[in-house]
Amino acid sequence: MNAQTALDQVSTQGKFIRKDSVFRDWVNKAEGSRFKPEANRYALYVSKACPWANRCLHFLSLKGLEHAIDVYSVHPTWGDTKPQVDGHRGWHFAEEGANVPGVTTDGLNGCKTMRDLYDLAVKGVWDKSAFTTPVLWCKQEATIVNNESSEICRMLNSEFEDVARNKGVDLYPPELADKVKELERWVYNDINNGVYKCGFATSQGAYEEASAALFAALDRVEEILGGTRYLAGDSLTGVDVWLFNTLVRFDPVYVVYFKTCKRTISSYHNITNYIRDLYQTRGLGKDVDMWNIRTHYFTSHPKLNPYGIVPVMPDGVDYAAAHDRATREYSSSKRT
Numbered sequence: 001m002n003a004q005t006a007l008d009q010v011s012t013q014g015k016f017i018r019k020d021s022v023f024r025d026w027v028n029k030a031e032g033s034r035f036k037p038e039a040n041r042y043a044l045y046v047s048k049a050c051p052w053a054n055r056c057l058h059f060l061s062l063k064g065l066e067h068a069i070d071v072y073s074v075h076p077t078w079g080d081t082k083p084q085v086d087g088h089r090g091w092h093f094a095e096e097g098a099n100v101p102g103v104t105t106d107g108l109n110g111c112k113t114m115r116d117l118y119d120l121a122v123k124g125v126w127d128k129s130a131f132t133t134p135v136l137w138c139k140q141e142a143t144i145v146n147n148e149s150s151e152i153c154r155m156l157n158s159e160f161e162d163v164a165r166n167k168g169v170d171l172y173p174p175e176l177a178d179k180v181k182e183l184e185r186w187v188y189n190d191i192n193n194g195v196y197k198c199g200f201a202t203s204q205g206a207y208e209e210a211s212a213a214l215f216a217a218l219d220r221v222e223e224i225l226g227g228t229r230y231l232a233g234d235s236l237t238g239v240d241v242w243l244f245n246t247l248v249r250f251d252p253v254y255v256v257y258f259k260t261c262k263r264t265i266s267s268y269h270n271i272t273n274y275i276r277d278l279y280q281t282r283g284l285g286k287d288v289d290m291w292n293i294r295t296h297y298f299t300s301h302p303k304l305n306p307y308g309i310v311p312v313m314p315d316g317v318d319y320a321a322a323h324d325r326a327t328r329e330y331s332s333s334k335r336t
């Protein structure tokens with residue numbers, strides 16, 4: 001049995017190498033498609049702590065799909081999943097009757113853990129990789145359609161248009177496709193996954209390399225945001241949602257936990273204001289659950305934090321504070 005978590009995905013040089021997600025089917029409208037976009041046919045399993053799952057929740061709300069796809073969310077602290085079989089620790093759902101903020105039971109399938117859900121999906125024992133969130137679940141076939149957040153985001157953006165309340169919202173507009181794709185490449189490698197490369201590295205060299213790439217990328221973001229309101233220009237795109245989910249966790253968690261301490265995000269003027277803008281003006285704040293976020297990281301990996309102590313929240317993190325993004329002049333607009 002190969003019951004892994006992301007913490008096990010480390011090379012012999014101590015580099016964190018994330019494994020590819022395994023379930024890669026698509027919901028689409030095409031004739032003969034196995035998974036058609038229909039209201040009440042799919043569920044999204046998330047952890048509110050998980051940046052990958054959280055970005056799917058943001059797409060769900062930006063597109064106005066909450067009424068059509070139900071959401072189940074796991075407890076932030078990993079626990080034993082099959083103690084009689086192996087030592088794996090992973091995501092659990094809330095116990096019946098427990099009242100944990102932002103956490104639910106698996107009201108759909110009655111699973112106790114995400115591992116049980118993966119077993120249910122394959123109607124046996126899932127032994128190929130970690131039991132990760134997010135999961136897009138098909139109720140009709142009782143299986144996982146997809147467990148790769150970048151793809152779930154794209155499906156939510158474009159495939160559920162007929163049932164979406166916010167029709168016409170397009171976070172991947174065709175005219176920005178190349179630009180967004182190029183931004184996603186380095187935002188994913190150096191920032192979204194970059195913080196994990198710092199935090200899960202097991203050698204000094206691997207950590208320093210990841211840290212250098214991370215802060216070079218953040219400097220680049222700071223510069224871009226001096227010129228435009230969003231990463232790809234004047235409109236919010238998917239890559240902003242990706243970046244936002246790492247940024248909101250940065251000072252409250254990663255600076256301490258993943259040793260991404262060369263600079264804090266609050267020391268970057270444009271990035272700080274950009275987070276506040278997305279949090280408030282674009283409504284992404286509604287799906288940011290700081291208790292789940294901080295509890296998860298600090299209490300789930302005994303290897304990294306043996307006593308599970310959650311450090312005091314640093315001063316100066318205030319995503320609800322006023323921002324200057326709507327009123328400032330951008331160098332891109334000056335040029336036009």
Ligand SMILES: N[C@@H](CCC(=O)N[C@@H](CS)C(=O)NCC(=O)O)C(=O)O
Pocket residue numbers: 004005006007020021047049050051052053089090130131132133134147148149150
């Ligand atoms: N490629 C996946 C990565 C998802 C992922 O790593 N999720 C983490 C939580 S942040 C997880 O569920 N980890 C469980 C584990 O490693 O066992 C995606 O983007 O959807």
